[in-house]
Structure formats: structure tokens, C-alpha cells
Amino acid sequence: MLEQLSWKVGGQQGEGVESTGETFAVALNRRGYYVYSFRQFSSRIKGGHSNDKVRVSLKQYRTSTDYTDVLLAFDQDTIDLEAGEVRTNGIVIADEKFNPTAPDHVRLFAVPLTSIAEECGSAIMKNMVSLGASAAVLGLPIETFTEVAEERFHRKGQKVVDQNTEAIRRGYEFIKEAGGADPSFALKSADGTHRLFMMGNDALALGALAAGARVMPAYPITPASDVMEYLIKKFPKVGGVVVQTEDEIAAMNMTIGAAYGGARAFTATSGPGLALMMEAIGLAGMTETPAVIIDTQRGGPSTGLPTKQEQSDLFAGMFGTHGEIPKIVLFPATPEECFYSMGEAFNLADHYQCPVIVLTDLQLSLSKQTTEPFELEKVIIDRGSIATPDMLAKERPDHGEEFKRYLLTETGISPRAFPGTQGGIHKVTGVEHSENGRPNEAVLNRTNMMDKRLHKLEGVELAGSLVRTGDNNPQVAILGMGANIGAIDEACERLREDGITAAHVHLHTLLPFPVQTLQQSLADAERVVVVENNATGQLRHLMSHFGVEHPQVSSFLKYDGSAFLPIEIHHFVKGMF
Amino acid sequence: MLEQLSWKVGGQQGEGVESTGETFAVALNRRGYYVYSFRQFSSRIKGGHSNDKVRVSLKQYRTSTDYTDVLLAFDQDTIDLEAGEVRTNGIVIADEKFNPTAPDHVRLFAVPLTSIAEECGSAIMKNMVSLGASAAVLGLPIETFTEVAEERFHRKGQKVVDQNTEAIRRGYEFIKEAGGADPSFALKSADGTHRLFMMGNDALALGALAAGARVMPAYPITPASDVMEYLIKKFPKVGGVVVQTEDEIAAMNMTIGAAYGGARAFTATSGPGLALMMEAIGLAGMTETPAVIIDTQRGGPSTGLPTKQEQSDLFAGMFGTHGEIPKIVLFPATPEECFYSMGEAFNLADHYQCPVIVLTDLQLSLSKQTTEPFELEKVIIDRGSIATPDMLAKERPDHGEEFKRYLLTETGISPRAFPGTQGGIHKVTGVEHSENGRPNEAVLNRTNMMDKRLHKLEGVELAGSLVRTGDNNPQVAILGMGANIGAIDEACERLREDGITAAHVHLHTLLPFPVQTLQQSLADAERVVVVENNATGQLRHLMSHFGVEHPQVSSFLKYDGSAFLPIEIHHFVKGMF
Amino acid sequence: MTTTVTVKDFRNDVRPNWCPGCGDFSVQASIQRALASLGKQPHEVAVISGIGCSGRISGYINTYGFHGVHGRALPAAQGLKLANRDLTVIAAGGDGDGFGIGLNHFMHSVRRNMDITYIVMDNHIYGLTKGQHSPTSAHGFTAKTAPAGNIENAVVPAQIALGADIGFLAQGFSSDVNQLVSLIEQAIQYKGFALVNVFSPCVTYNKVNTYDFFRENIVNLDKVDGYDPTSRMEAMKTVIETQGLCTGLIYRDDHRQDYEDQIPGYQTTPIAQQDLQLNPEIFAETLKEFA
Amino acid sequence: MTTTVTVKDFRNDVRPNWCPGCGDFSVQASIQRALASLGKQPHEVAVISGIGCSGRISGYINTYGFHGVHGRALPAAQGLKLANRDLTVIAAGGDGDGFGIGLNHFMHSVRRNMDITYIVMDNHIYGLTKGQHSPTSAHGFTAKTAPAGNIENAVVPAQIALGADIGFLAQGFSSDVNQLVSLIEQAIQYKGFALVNVFSPCVTYNKVNTYDFFRENIVNLDKVDGYDPTSRMEAMKTVIETQGLCTGLIYRDDHRQDYEDQIPGYQTTPIAQQDLQLNPEIFAETLKEFA
Ligand SMILES: Cc1ncc(C[n+]2csc(CCOP(=O)(O)OP(=O)(O)O)c2C)c(N)n1
Ligand SMILES: Cc1ncc(C[n+]2csc(CCOP(=O)(O)OP(=O)(O)O)c2C)c(N)n1
Ligand code: SF4
Numbered sequence A, B: 001m002l003e004q005l006s007w008k009v010g011g012q013q014g015e016g017v018e019s020t021g022e023t024f025a026v027a028l029n030r031r032g033y034y035v036y037s038f039r040q041f042s043s044r045i046k047g048g049h050s051n052d053k054v055r056v057s058l059k060q061y062r063t064s065t066d067y068t069d070v071l072l073a074f075d076q077d078t079i080d081l082e083a084g085e086v087r088t089n090g091i092v093i094a095d096e097k098f099n100p101t102a103p104d105h106v107r108l109f110a111v112p113l114t115s116i117a118e119e120c121g122s123a124i125m126k127n128m129v130s131l132g133a134s135a136a137v138l139g140l141p142i143e144t145f146t147e148v149a150e151e152r153f154h155r156k157g158q159k160v161v162d163q164n165t166e167a168i169r170r171g172y173e174f175i176k177e178a179g180g181a182d183p184s185f186a187l188k189s190a191d192g193t194h195r196l197f198m199m200g201n202d203a204l205a206l207g208a209l210a211a212g213a214r215v216m217p218a219y220p221i222t223p224a225s226d227v228m229e230y231l232i233k234k235f236p237k238v239g240g241v242v243v244q245t246e247d248e249i250a251a252m253n254m255t256i257g258a259a260y261g262g263a264r265a266f267t268a269t270s271g272p273g274l275a276l277m278m279e280a281i282g283l284a285g286m287t288e289t290p291a292v293i294i295d296t297q298r299g300g301p302s303t304g305l306p307t308k309q310e311q312s313d314l315f316a317g318m319f320g321t322h323g324e325i326p327k328i329v330l331f332p333a334t335p336e337e338c339f340y341s342m343g344e345a346f347n348l349a350d351h352y353q354c355p356v357i358v359l360t361d362l363q364l365s366l367s368k369q370t371t372e373p374f375e376l377e378k379v380i381i382d383r384g385s386i387a388t389p390d391m392l393a394k395e396r397p398d399h400g401e402e403f404k405r406y407l408l409t410e411t412g413i414s415p416r417a418f419p420g421t422q423g424g425i426h427k428v429t430g431v432e433h434s435e436n437g438r439p440n441e442a443v444l445n446r447t448n449m450m451d452k453r454l455h456k457l458e459g460v461e462l463a464g465s466l467v468r469t470g471d472n473n474p475q476v477a478i479l480g481m482g483a484n485i486g487a488i489d490e491a492c493e494r495l496r497e498d499g500i501t502a503a504h505v506h507l508h509t510l511l512p513f514p515v516q517t518l519q520q521s522l523a524d525a526e527r528v529v530v531v532e533n534n535a536t537g538q539l540r541h542l543m544s545h546f547g548v549e550h551p552q553v554s555s556f557l558k559y560d561g562s563a564f565l566p567i568e569i570h571h572f573v574k575g576m577f
Numbered sequence C, D: 001m002t003t004t005v006t007v008k009d010f011r012n013d014v015r016p017n018w019c020p021g022c023g024d025f026s027v028q029a030s031i032q033r034a035l036a037s038l039g040k041q042p043h044e045v046a047v048i049s050g051i052g053c054s055g056r057i058s059g060y061i062n063t064y065g066f067h068g069v070h071g072r073a074l075p076a077a078q079g080l081k082l083a084n085r086d087l088t089v090i091a092a093g094g095d096g097d098g099f100g101i102g103l104n105h106f107m108h109s110v111r112r113n114m115d116i117t118y119i120v121m122d123n124h125i126y127g128l129t130k131g132q133h134s135p136t137s138a139h140g141f142t143a144k145t146a147p148a149g150n151i152e153n154a155v156v157p158a159q160i161a162l163g164a165d166i167g168f169l170a171q172g173f174s175s176d177v178n179q180l181v182s183l184i185e186q187a188i189q190y191k192g193f194a195l196v197n198v199f200s201p202c203v204t205y206n207k208v209n210t211y212d213f214f215r216e217n218i219v220n221l222d223k224v225d226g227y228d229p230t231s232r233m234e235a236m237k238t239v240i241e242t243q244g245l246c247t248g249l250i251y252r253d254d255h256r257q258d259y260e261d262q263i264p265g266y267q268t269t270p271i272a273q274q275d276l277q278l279n280p281e282i283f284a285e286t287l288k289e290f291a
């Protein structure tokens, strides 16, 4: 009996690969398994190879496996491209229709997926047949899939449900009869705990919703579009609004306008859009307007690899604006973190009155995975320093000078008055300004205002800037961020099996860079390996940039658009000892 | 007799301050003096205090003095604001018209500037009267100014010339009679060598012209606009074209289009415009298109202090684009360097086929100063690796595959074929691509192409990346960039007078960061002080970022919009010993 | 608390840094008069401006004021309106700001049709950057960046606004403050996106399009008998015939819904005043989709 | 060296990754046929495109091809033209690329009037990003980002082009390749900025603006007796009446000079082929101003 299993479905883009993978994954998640699914696709609409790899396990892994146990192939291409990854004696289920051939190290089952589906009513049900076949191979009760099918199709009437159930059953039986129900592939049964199944983008959208975001101007771009597409469906329930703007410049300036107006507002984009937002992000910094920007990183530079994994916008996000502004940059690693990070981002933006960039990477944004249910009570909405109408009525004379929006305070943080508030009239400008927001070039004022703004985050290390797990005084500490959390965790486990003690330091906050905390958390390690999905070692450079020191630091970089596999990190690190 | 002198004219913006200062400076430059003039002005058209400070000396200084010898005041404001800086027993020449009063430590001469001018024909000649008065104070021959006036007005007829000459003479005589011709203010006479007098922006424009730039799309912005405004007048002589685009995004993309087309093309902007260009700069990096971008830094962030000095776009210029591209960033320090840097920038862009950013700062861009004549012969035009029609005709079959624009080579540099060339047809795309420029997502191709692009500049240290002057094994090495060259030089001189040995390391190339060279050039110093016009110590951070180490580094920062004075650096460093 | 407002309530103590004689003074005064005569309270109004001499206007009127980046007044103004639909939102700026770098936002603001008034101070020049030609500078016009004469054709704001299918279009002239006040009043009252393009001479850098130039060349539609501002074809014809040099209410369509009224589930209480706490039931239901 | 060219010369070995049935195939074929029939040599032509399904077109035609960033095909194309005025420069892209993010460049390209042909594949949808509404999507249209129906009004490309005072305006339809070829030929031959907006259905994401939709709703001006494409007012009227749904040559003004012909001192030899070495005499003279 298997404790974990790796199943992959592949075929032409637009051929049902995604929905087959999704149904498989959702069904197993419902049974209480931990599921992690990773999709490979191209920047085109139809055609081109695409696949969806689903890992199923009794404990949680946050990444794909290095190998595949069961491959479901909708075309010969899939076998040619993906069978190499199937483990020896692994199983390939392929549509009989295209006379599949497979390499010797695997066991091929040519199943008449399409014919059975046609017999059940329609060729599109071949995905159901293939799920049935998968259930048989994996020793899963057939209900695993029939229940999901029932739920999904019951609105279309009993007949459709029956057809689909039948298709699943026929696939199941075909494999049984063909002798494909190998007990060595049987999955141990799970405990049936109910958890969520979603991608990072879903969690970001839910996090924004829970955090009180009600205005989202954005421009579509892969892999960020889901966030706006999800909220545009949900916002009507809470009176929020998504605007599909003419471009990212409008999106960012509109976000600023809405934030200035008192809403919690944010936008979401990816690299090219982030580049276009730079000027406006500077405006948010200068005017101390809380604005949240999600940047779902993808393969760069320029249009680059728009559907591939990368972590190469760190510098752009942290250093991209001209001049000098306070800025916060977060980088969650899991859907859970995505959800709570949004609450954190809005609170930080409101507290420090500055732009907050939430980075993800394509793997985190798009991989669907088992996620612990979110607790709304944990999302506290704290709007920071606000001059309310009551306060203004009390404290301020009826006809006095303007409200000092940029009052110089100890902390550098000054109360905001939302437009529309009586007694709160003031000016805001991207030009250097005085306490009441009027353009002012005087040398002393300038110094005070720069100090005010930059002081807000000086020396600050945010709570939860990193998470460290693993051994004390380890031979190696692996430093990573974002979606690489899973591969690093697993590599650490294997290193320990090899007798190498290992710790995993996962960075959650890039700005303010947690210099002390990071320094301390690496101090007891013999060696440090920085793992990142980019070509120049941006995180590695950030350590030096901010003065985090360690005598033995190496970089392990991957920038070919694919995600790190645990085995790669494991081998790299092991090779050092 | 004085070896150097500091003269300042001040008044309301739009009142002739600039032209008075300019005439004074040009006249003295003609006599063979070294002249450095620095203008303070506001971001408004008329009104607001403005002043022009001119330093005149027998040896070259590249900055203003800490004090003023002679102040010419067109209004009381100027005295109130600027007289504090006038040295004890210094002279204030003011228009009698406004009944000027001045502090006790100065000698005030109330001259009927306006009345005399009116008597000579028109009130606007008050600047001529004031120049005559200045000549008398400084013991300069009256011809110093009458010659310039003659030249300037001879096109307007003898009468105008005579009126202006008369105005100068009357001002001169008024001071003589009032006993203002103090021999202690007399300037030693200069050797009459002919040199140029210009601002950094002029030199950049001339440099581009000499380097063969013929297409300049740009959008106006302070302090960059002069470059386009100059070339739009000059280009008709050489068949070039300046396009005033709709925005900076168009300017950058048009520059790329023209560079792709085979022209030497560039644009010029300042911070907010640079921010808008980020996406397109990434495109230039990805498509390996040589494009030159001038960023004349001004006070940031956002609109900031648009007419003030700052050096705060280093990070934006170096790290601003999303994803990872090869990029070169230069930062000249003098008009001479501005001129030759443009030639260098175009050659580097053509050689490495990547964007080259030339940074200046407002002080360098706008301060007019004595400049050694430029030598055209020293500007070598090297277009790098080009597949010419002849080569293509010889090497390539008539109907073969497409030209491999992105041929993988040892150096990472591949020959370019200009559109229009027979046999050179190929594709260019900002998407990751194969050798012939077609979109290609394959893992191996991706790695090869990233390596190709980034490899071009890996480990490269460009010749002339920095200049070191001063003592060996110094107690202090001062590291600086841009217009701070003059203040640092002078501070070093004074430190030496105090018995502190000092070296000045002036950085000319920011990317590729000259790690080795800089490390070596700081190695023998006891302490290092990094002097920069920004609030966060960007250059200081770059040292750490790229791993340049020194046990004793301090930062001296100024970010109030004003230029460094020698005395400030002198005091700061002296205070360390 | 003041209940009746006067022009004075919209004045603050800042002295504009415009050149004496600049057309923008009249625009400022007209906005102030219009707001007063509409009985708006200063704190209920926000002026959002771009960068340029004209862009300084948001600092000179006693209302909430936001001075953003060059060319982006409209997106910021729309964001503000979405956050607080009760506010009277006025966007303002120059011809370069609005029809040069910011033209894309203008075109899309028109079709989005939020309830915003956009006032452009169209001096046919870049003032603040000292005299480059602007998108509304005529072909042949000489300027710092067109010393031999502009070789681009001018944008005619009224024409592109009609081309973009605007719902409210008016033009004014700094010398005719009474008309301008009335146009701004109407624009503010119009429920949807309204453009008031104002010929506002730059006395320092534009020696062609002077007060006299406009006085001589403008056709005042208020004085054209029978002009029908509800006919889009007539408006277009008039604009083409006058080459855009006409003032008055050019076009108005009262049969449109603004954006805000069409947003599904958008509430009458401004977002800025709502309780942001998410209803736990909605949340629980939402999570179900991911179970 | 080939002297007579055929359509084949404009084909390369790349298989377009468009969905079967996508309207863009016809646009590609039409460009290839037009180029061949005009006798252009492949290397004398450059196709500059933006990002989108449509933007891939520059990779599929055997000419020089440049695939830039989203919305910026026109500035890149203009830069290229300035560098080499001998080239036939075709810019191409989608409705989102050209009339969404890139609309500002379109408006200003029109008034700049360089000798460039701009071909838009207008499918009323964002194809590559999988089905969001585009600026040309109708009010009420449902899409991923407008599940309850689009609440913005559509941009009508022909109308804004006329509003911007374009010199050459045509519209085609992917189903009528013969007409499209002829329009593209005329556009390329036109000396100035020419727009060919093509109704090019997205068969995957747009289930409303299908081939049938266009077939039923388009007015073909080639078949309208007496239609006069030299009258701007008539063009405007037609476009308004058909709500932009017309094909054929809509407007053409042959009395304009293009930008290149007006640049002071611009030479007939392309910049890319000139000797860049500065004449020392010109240099010496130039330096004198700074003496
Ligand atoms: C991104 C950016 N580019 C350029 C500038 C410089 N700039 C400031 S105002 C302006 C144009 C002003 O013209 P207009 O909008 O017509 O306003 P006016 O001064 O004439 O009122 C420019 C180009 C800037 N501030 N930001
Ligand atoms: C700056 C930027 N923003 C967003 C995107 C994502 N994106 C790619 S294509 C596209 C729109 C495509 O629509 P359209 O231009 O109509 O072309 P089509 O695919 O319909 O042919 C978008 C939004 C991008 N590549 N760059
Ligand atoms: S420069 Fe022109 S637009 Fe600017 S303030 Fe002066 S007159 Fe007005």
C-alpha cells in the first residue's frame, strides 16, 4: 500500500487535460488526502502539449514528486514526452484510439477511452472513463469519482449523471479485467478530514475579500488574472467593484485614488504590468497612500515565459521606483499564507501608509493544493491612524488652517482624513510638500519629510518575516522563498535520511529586509544554500546588500521555467558534503 | 589680488537673473578663467526666488564655493536669503530702487540700476549696468563685458550696442565713484586660453551627435529637455530626427524600433520618465537591441523636487526592470565625460547589444562650466557585430533557413542584420526565443538563451570604470559619483592642508559594477567615506550588494535638494579623525 | 457648521504661482463660483489634477485636493469616485497632461462614463516645461521642440471626445467667466463623464494662441441661433467646421446610465463609509466552492 | 536573387498556433497576398506586432518581424520607419493591444502621420489571456471579466480614427479575403498612416461576434452605390449609422504630406545606411556656440 502517489494526465491543450486533472485532484482531496497539483501549459490557446501532475499523500507535501507512478495519456506525444519520468513498472493508461506505444520500463494499458465514452453517450466523457481506470489502478473505491460526478452534473439531470457514472464504472472495470489493479499501487486510505483545495490566486482573492478590499482596478495578465476574475464574481455580494482598466498605469493610479478615498484598494499583475506601475508606486510612496499590489511572478524578462515558473521580480519590486520611498514587500509560500498575507498587507499599508507589494510566483499562484480551512476571525482589520469625523469635529476649529495630513510625528505616521470628511480638508501632492500637503522646496522641510517617510520602516523587522524549521546547528541551512517551500522541505528530509542535518529558512518578508532575524537564523548553520528560481541570485544578493553575513554561502539557481524538484536540491546540497 | 572669486546674482524668476549670470560667466570664460556656475530655481515659470552663483578661478574647480564674495541683488528677498552666505566685508550690489538694506557684515552699494538703464534707453538693461558695476568691484577691464555685449547685440544694430555699452560703462563708473573698487577684490588676470563653456546636457547632446546618433524620440521633462531641444536644432544638418513623443513609453519603444532598424537611437528623460520606460528597457534587454537612455536625475521620489539636485535613481536604473537582462549603467562627472560617455555608451550598446543607461544628476546636467574643447577624433564609432549585405550574400544560401539573429556564440554576442538587408530576414520577440528568434519555451533553449544574454557582461569590468586621484595609503578615501566630483576634490585638498591624507575615488561605471577595481582602489585606505546625494546610501549599498569590502566605511548623505559644498564634506571627514 | 456656502468658502490662502495674466486664474475662479452656486460644501468636493502649470489648480481651491503624476488625473479621480460615490469629483489638468501622455485614460474614461467632471486648461503648449509644442498645437506652430514649425497635426479635443462618444461636451474660454461658470455647473450636474475644455492662454510661451487669437476665432454656440446640443451629428459637424474653435455646450446626451449605477451590487453608501468586516456567512459559503 | 515574388515568398515554415478557424489566419494570408501582388521583396518589409494571439502574426510571415511588448507596436514601428524610410512597415495586433493599452499611441500615430500601415485584428475580446472583454466589446457583452455583462461602452475604432482625423481608414472582414487583400494593398500604397481594422472572429472565446454575426451585420461599402470615401462627413455619418459595422474603404485623403517628408533636413538615404561619422567642419562650427 502506498503512502503517496504521483499521477499525471497529459494531452493537447484544450482537450480536457485540465478538467480531468482537476476532477481527480478534487475527488482525492475530498477523501482527506493531501493533494498537490501542478500544471504545465503554453502561452497559446489550443494545441501544444499540456499536463497536470497530481501528487496524493497522507501527509502534506507542497510540491510535485520527482517521478510519476501513473501516467494518463490522451495522445502519443504525452507518452513520448512524459513516460521517461514514469518509474520502472509504473503504469501508463492511454487511449487505444491512437495505438499507443510506450517504453519498456513501464506497463502500458491501452484503454478504449473514446469508444467507451461514445458508447456511454459522448466522446467528451473520455475523461470520466479515464478517471474510472485510474481508480481501478490505484485501488480507490469507485465512489471517489462517481460522487464528484454526481455533484457536478446533477443540475444537468439524472441522465447526464448516469452516463458519467457509467463511463467511470466502465473505465474501472476495463482495468480490473485487464489485470491493472495492482495492489502495489493501492493507496492507503485517508482519514476523510475536510480541507480546502485551491490555488494561491484563489487564496489571495479570498484574503483580499476578508481583509475588506472593495475596489480592485486591474488589467488582465497571466498568471494574475484569476484574482480579478474571481472577485468580479464575488464582489457584488459585498458591494465591491473590479474595474478592468485600459492598462496597468490606470490600474495603479486608480488604486491610489480609491485608497486615498478611504477604500481598501488593490491591484494584481505580473512582471510587465509591474514595470508599468513603477511611476505610480512612487506616487503612493510619496503621498503616503496605502496601496496593495500583487505581483504574480512569471518567467521574464520582457514577455519572457509567461506561463512558466520564476522568481525574478524581487529587485524590480523592491528597487524599481525612481527616488526613495518606504515600501513593504511580502512573499507568501502557501495558499494559507497567501490568504493571511493579504490581511497583513492591508493592515501594514494602512499602518505605515505606504505601498505594499505581495509577490507570488507562478507555481504558487496556479498550483492547486490542499489547504487548511481559513479562519475569518484571524483576519483583523486595522485601518491605522485615521482622523475620524468625530475627532475632527472635536479637535479642529470650524474655520482654521487646513488639516495637517503630513503632521511630523515621532513615528513618522500621521493621521489620514478621508475626502468627504468635514474638517479634514487638505492637499496631497507627489511634489515634496509641507505638513499640510502643499508643495514646499525648503531645505529643512525636505529633510524632515524624507526622514518622516523613510523613518517609518527604519530598523523595523516585521513579525513572521521568516519561518525556520528543521535541525539545530545544522550542517546546512537552506534559504528559500515562495513555492519552493515544498521542494526544500522534502530535500531537507532526504538529507536527514542521508545523515546530513538540515534546517529550512523560508523568507516571508523581503522589505523591510529582516537583517537581524535572518542573520540569527543562519548563524548556527555550517553552510547556507540559497535556493531561488532566477538566474542572477537575487535573494543571495539581497543578503549581501543588507549585510547579512555567513562564511559559507552557495547559490542554487533554476531559471529554465520549470519548478524545483526535491531531488535537484537534495543532490546539489549532498554534493557539497 | 584674488586667485578665485565667487559672485552671485539673485532675484525673481523670470527677471533676467539667468541671462545676467550667463553673460557674466561667458565673459569671464572668454578671458581664460575657469568658471563654474550653479543655478537655483523653482518649479514655476515666473516669480519665486532664483539665483545664479558663479565661481571664477585660475585653476579648475568643479563646484561652487561655500561663500559668496559679491552678491548682486535685484530685490530685497535676495539680500534676505543670500547675504548670510556673503563673507565678512563682502560686497552687495543692489538696485537703489527698492531701498535695499543689508546685514552689518557686508558692504552694501545701492546702485540706481534701473534708473541708469532707463536713462540709457530701457529698464531691461539693468543687467548691463549691474555687470559694469561688477567689473568695477572686481577690478576687471570694462571690455570684459562690453565685448560680449557688442557681439551679442551687433545684429540689432549699432544703436543697441551703444546703449548697452553705455549701460555697462555707467554701472562701472558709479561703483568707481562710490569707492567700491576695492583692490582686495581684484581678480588676478587669466592667461586668455580659449575653452568651452557649457552644461552637462549640452555635452551629452554634442556627444550623441558626434557618436552618430540620428534618431531621438523623447518627451520633455526637467532637467533633460535641453538635450532634445538642442538636437532638434542641430539634427537638420546631419539628417537626424527628434520626435517629441506622446509619452516616455512611446519614446523608449520608438528608440528600440529605430535601433532595431539600424540607427543609433537614444532618448533622454528624468526619474518619472525612467519609471515609465521600465517595461521597454526590459524588451531591449530581451531582444538584445542596443538602445541608449539618458536619465538626468533630479529630486525624487515621484514628482519630488523637479528642479533640485539628487542622485537617487541608481537602483531604478540598475534594478528596475522585471526579470533579468544585461544592462550597462554609466555615470559621467563632468561635461567632458558627458561628451565622451555618449560615444562610449553607443559603442557599448552596439558591442554588447543591450540597453545602456547614462545617468547624470541635475547639477551636472544644468551647471555651466569651463570645459576643455572636445576632440572629434577621439570619438570612434564601432557598431559591433553586424552581418552586412556582403557577408550575408556570401555566407548564406538564397533560400535557406532564417538568419540566426541569436546565434549561440562563445561571447554571447551574435551578429545583427538590419531590416532591409537581403538574406538577413529573422524574427525578434520579447518572448523567450530560439537562435532564429522564434518563441521557444524549451527548457534547454531557455537556459542557453538566459546564459547567452547574461554571460555577455559577466565578469566584465569596463575600462575607465573609476578614476582615483590623491594620496597613496590615505587615511581616507572618498568615494563619489557625478557632480560631486568638485566638492570631493576640494574637500580632499583641504583635508591635506589639515594634514589628513586623502584619496578621491570617482565611480564612472555602475553596471557592470567594477568589483575588483573598486576593491583594489579602496584597499590601501584606512577609512572609506561614500558621498552621495540621496537618503538611503544607494552607492554604499551597491558596494555590499556586489561584495566590495572594507573594514571602515561611512556614508555621508545629502538629500535636501541642494548640492554638496566642499566645506560640508571637509567637516564631516575631519570630524572622523 | 456653514450651511450656505459662498465663493469665499472655496478660497484658501495659497497664492497661485501662475504668471500674471495666465488663463488658469479664470478657470480656478470659475470652478470656485460654480461650486458655490451649486451649494456644494467644500469637504464634499475633491479636485484631482495632473502635472503642469494647470495641474497646480488642485492646490488653490479649498476642497480636498490630489495632485498626482503627469497624465494620470483621470484614473486617480475614477478610483476616488469608486471609493466615495457621494463626492463631487473634478479632474483637471493641461492639454499635454490630458491629450498627450494621458489621452488613453481620457478615451477610456469617456466610455467608462463615471460621474466625473474633467476640466482641461488647453493652452496649446507645454507651460511648466517651458514651451514645447503640445498635442493641441497647430501644424506649423513654432515652439522649443518645433523651431522650424510643428510637423504633426493637432488633436482637436472636441472632435476626439465626440469620436469617443462622450455624453457631455462643452468648451469655454478664460475671458468669458460667466459662460465658463455655467458650463462647469452643468458639467458637475451631469450624471456621467463630462468634459469642459477651456481655451486658457499661456501668456508666457504661446504667442500665437493669445486671448486675442481666441477672441477673434472662437464661435460662441450660445449665440448661434437654433444650435441643438442634443444632436451628435450636428455637434460633429460644428466641431469640424470651426476646427474645434467653438465654445458653449456642444453636446449632451441625457439618456445614459453612469458606470456607478451599473455596477452589480454596488451600494448607495460609499465604500469608504461601509463596515469592511466580511459577513461570516458569506465567507463560509464562499469557502464551500473550494471544498 | 528573385525578382518576381509570389505569395510563397512570404511564407515561412512556422505553423501558427492559432486555434483552428481563428480569423487571424485570413489576415495573415491577406497580408502575404497583398505584399506579393505589390511586388515587394520579403527583406524590404517588416511586420511589427504587439502581444496577443494576433500579435503572433509577425512570426508567421516571411519578412523581418518584430514582436514587442503589449500595446506598443506603433511606437516601435515608427522608430523603425525613421531609421529606414525605405522599408515597408506594417504594424499589427489585436483590439486590446491597439485600442486598449495602446490607444494613446494610435491616436498620436494618426496625427503624426508616418507612412505606416496598421492592421488590427479586432475580435472584440482578449484572446490570449482567455476571454476578458476588450474595448471593442459591446455594452452588455458577457466575458470572464464581465460575467453580468459589460458596463462600459464600446470603442468604435473607425469612429475614433475619424475623430483623430486619420488620412486612410478601411475595414475588412476575415471572411472576405479578396476585399481585405485589396484594402491592405491600398493601405500600403497610401503615403501616410493607414488603418485597416479587420473583423477577425475569435472562435474560442467570443460566441457573440462570430463569423455569422459579422456576415449578418456588416454593411459592405464596396456595394453601396455612390459611397464617397473622400468625404469626411459622409464617412463619419456612415460609421455612426452602422455603429462601425461597415467594411471597405471608408475614408481617404490624398492631400496630406507624411511626417517623413516634413522632417527638416531628413535625407532620402535611410539613416541606417548613412555614414554616421560627423563632418569635422560641422562639429567645429557647433562648438563655436559654446566658446
Ligand atoms: C512622466 C513625466 N513626464 C514628463 C514630465 C514633465 N512635465 C511636467 S508638466 C509637463 C507638460 C505640461 O504641459 P500641460 O499638460 O499642457 O500643462 P501646462 O503646463 O501647459 O498647464 C511635462 C512634460 C513629468 N512631470 N512626468
Ligand atoms: C503590460 C502587459 N499587460 C498585460 C499583458 C497580458 N496580455 C497579453 S495579450 C493581452 C490582450 C490580448 O488581447 P488582444 O490585444 O485583443 O489580442 P488577441 O489575443 O485578442 O488577438 C493581454 C492583456 C501583457 N502581455 N503585457
Ligand atoms: S507658463 Fe504659461 S501656463 Fe504656465 S503659469 Fe505662465 S502663463 Fe500660465
Ligand code: SF4
Pocket: A045, A046, D017, D018, D019, D021, D022, D023, D024, D053, D054, D123, D127, D128, D201, D202, D203, D204, D205
Ligand atoms: S483564442 Fe481566439 S483569437 Fe486566440 S487563436 Fe484562438 S480563436 Fe484566435
Ligand SMILES: [Mg+2]
Pocket: C052, C094, C095, C096, C121, C122, C123, C124, C125, C126, C127, C134
Ligand atoms: Mg498646456
Ligand SMILES: [Mg+2]
Pocket: D052, D094, D095, D096, D121, D122, D123, D124, D125, D126, D127, D134
Ligand atoms: Mg482581441
